[in-house]
Amino acid sequence: MKGDKVMHFLVKQRNLSIHQRPVSTHIHHSTIYTPQLNDLTKLNTFQLVAEFGDAGVKNIQLTRETDTGEVLQDELTSDVTWVFDEMPNSYAPENNVISICEDHFTKLEQIVNECETKFV
Numbered sequence: 001m002k003g004d005k006v007m008h009f010l011v012k013q014r015n016l017s018i019h020q021r022p023v024s025t026h027i028h029h030s031t032i033y034t035p036q037l038n039d040l041t042k043l044n045t046f047q048l049v050a051e052f053g054d055a056g057v058k059n060i061q062l063t064r065e066t067d068t069g070e071v072l073q074d075e076l077t078s079d080v081t082w083v084f085d086e087m088p089n090s091y092a093p094e095n096n097v098i099s100i101c102e103d104h105f106t107k108l109e110q111i112v113n114e115c116e117t118k119f120v
Contacts, residue, residue, distance in 0.1 A: 005091045010104055013084070024085040025097060029078070 013023045082097040092100055 004107070006087075006100060007104060007107060009084075009087055009091055010100075013086075025082050026085055028081045028083055 017023050083095040084097060084100070087095050087100075089095065
Protein backbone atom coordinates (compact mmCIF):
# COMPACT_ATOMS: atom_id res chain seq x y z
CA MET A 1 0.00 0.00 0.00
CA LYS A 2 2.80 2.43 0.77
CA GLY A 3 4.12 2.11 -2.78
CA ASP A 4 0.81 3.40 -4.14
CA LYS A 5 0.61 7.15 -3.43
CA VAL A 6 -3.17 7.35 -3.61
CA MET A 7 -3.66 4.37 -1.30
CA HIS A 8 -1.11 5.82 1.12
CA PHE A 9 -2.95 9.17 1.04
CA LEU A 10 -6.30 7.47 1.77
CA VAL A 11 -4.82 5.51 4.69
CA LYS A 12 -3.45 8.77 6.14
CA GLN A 13 -6.85 10.43 5.67
CA ARG A 14 -8.54 7.47 7.37
CA ASN A 15 -6.21 7.76 10.37
CA LEU A 16 -6.79 11.52 10.58
CA SER A 17 -10.57 11.09 10.39
CA ILE A 18 -10.56 8.52 13.19
CA HIS A 19 -8.21 10.33 15.58
CA GLN A 20 -8.29 14.05 14.77
CA ARG A 21 -10.78 15.53 12.28
CA PRO A 22 -12.97 14.76 9.29
CA VAL A 23 -11.43 14.44 5.85
CA SER A 24 -11.51 17.88 4.22
CA THR A 25 -13.13 18.10 0.82
CA HIS A 26 -14.72 20.83 -1.22
CA ILE A 27 -17.05 21.05 -4.15
CA HIS A 28 -16.32 22.00 -7.75
CA HIS A 29 -19.41 23.20 -9.51
CA SER A 30 -19.50 23.97 -13.20
CA THR A 31 -22.45 25.21 -15.19
CA ILE A 32 -22.54 25.22 -18.97
CA TYR A 33 -24.99 27.36 -20.92
CA THR A 34 -25.69 26.13 -24.45
CA PRO A 35 -28.13 28.01 -26.68
CA GLN A 36 -29.93 25.79 -29.20
CA LEU A 37 -32.17 26.66 -32.10
CA ASN A 38 -35.56 25.03 -32.23
CA ASP A 39 -37.63 25.73 -35.34
CA LEU A 40 -40.76 24.18 -33.80
CA THR A 41 -41.09 26.92 -31.22
CA LYS A 42 -42.62 30.14 -32.44
CA LEU A 43 -42.36 33.41 -30.60
CA ASN A 44 -45.63 35.25 -29.99
CA THR A 45 -45.25 38.99 -29.66
CA PHE A 46 -47.67 41.83 -29.27
CA GLN A 47 -47.38 45.33 -30.60
CA LEU A 48 -48.98 48.15 -28.64
CA VAL A 49 -49.54 51.48 -30.35
CA ALA A 50 -50.99 54.35 -28.34
CA GLU A 51 -51.72 57.80 -29.69
CA PHE A 52 -51.86 60.59 -27.17
CA GLY A 53 -53.85 63.75 -27.68
CA ASP A 54 -54.40 66.84 -25.55
CA ALA A 55 -56.99 65.12 -23.37
CA GLY A 56 -55.02 61.93 -22.75
CA VAL A 57 -55.06 58.65 -24.62
CA LYS A 58 -56.82 59.00 -27.94
CA ASN A 59 -56.41 55.57 -29.57
CA ILE A 60 -54.91 52.25 -28.46
CA GLN A 61 -54.20 49.50 -30.94
CA LEU A 62 -53.01 46.04 -29.85
CA THR A 63 -51.99 43.55 -32.53
CA ARG A 64 -50.64 40.04 -32.16
CA GLU A 65 -47.70 39.03 -34.34
CA THR A 66 -46.26 35.54 -34.66
CA ASP A 67 -42.61 35.23 -35.51
CA THR A 68 -42.00 32.71 -38.28
CA GLY A 69 -38.28 32.47 -37.54
CA GLU A 70 -36.42 30.28 -35.10
CA VAL A 71 -36.33 30.92 -31.40
CA LEU A 72 -33.40 30.22 -29.08
CA GLN A 73 -34.05 27.44 -26.59
CA ASP A 74 -31.60 27.55 -23.70
CA GLU A 75 -30.00 24.44 -22.27
CA LEU A 76 -28.32 24.61 -18.90
CA THR A 77 -26.22 21.70 -17.68
CA SER A 78 -24.59 21.50 -14.31
CA ASP A 79 -21.84 19.26 -12.96
CA VAL A 80 -20.90 18.83 -9.30
CA THR A 81 -17.65 17.14 -8.26
CA TRP A 82 -16.22 16.67 -4.78
CA VAL A 83 -12.43 16.79 -4.44
CA PHE A 84 -9.95 16.17 -1.63
CA ASP A 85 -8.39 19.38 -0.27
CA GLU A 86 -5.04 17.86 0.68
CA MET A 87 -4.35 15.51 -2.23
CA PRO A 88 -1.41 16.60 -4.40
CA ASN A 89 -2.23 16.91 -8.11
CA SER A 90 0.57 14.50 -9.00
CA TYR A 91 -1.27 11.68 -7.18
CA ALA A 92 -4.50 11.92 -9.13
CA PRO A 93 -4.86 14.89 -11.49
CA GLU A 94 -8.67 14.67 -11.70
CA ASN A 95 -8.95 14.45 -7.87
CA ASN A 96 -12.56 13.25 -8.00
CA VAL A 97 -13.57 11.71 -4.65
CA ILE A 98 -15.98 9.20 -6.19
CA SER A 99 -13.63 7.88 -8.88
CA ILE A 100 -10.68 7.74 -6.47
CA CYS A 101 -12.73 5.77 -3.92
CA GLU A 102 -14.03 3.41 -6.62
CA ASP A 103 -10.44 2.72 -7.75
CA HIS A 104 -9.39 2.24 -4.11
CA PHE A 105 -12.16 -0.31 -3.48
CA THR A 106 -11.13 -2.20 -6.62
CA LYS A 107 -7.50 -2.34 -5.41
CA LEU A 108 -8.61 -3.50 -1.97
CA GLU A 109 -10.78 -6.19 -3.53
CA GLN A 110 -7.79 -7.44 -5.54
CA ILE A 111 -5.66 -7.61 -2.37
CA VAL A 112 -8.38 -9.56 -0.52
CA ASN A 113 -8.82 -11.97 -3.45
CA GLU A 114 -5.04 -12.59 -3.57
CA CYS A 115 -4.99 -13.28 0.16
CA GLU A 116 -7.94 -15.66 -0.10
CA THR A 117 -6.29 -17.66 -2.88
CA LYS A 118 -3.05 -17.97 -0.87
CA PHE A 119 -4.66 -19.03 2.40
CA VAL A 120 -7.59 -21.19 1.24
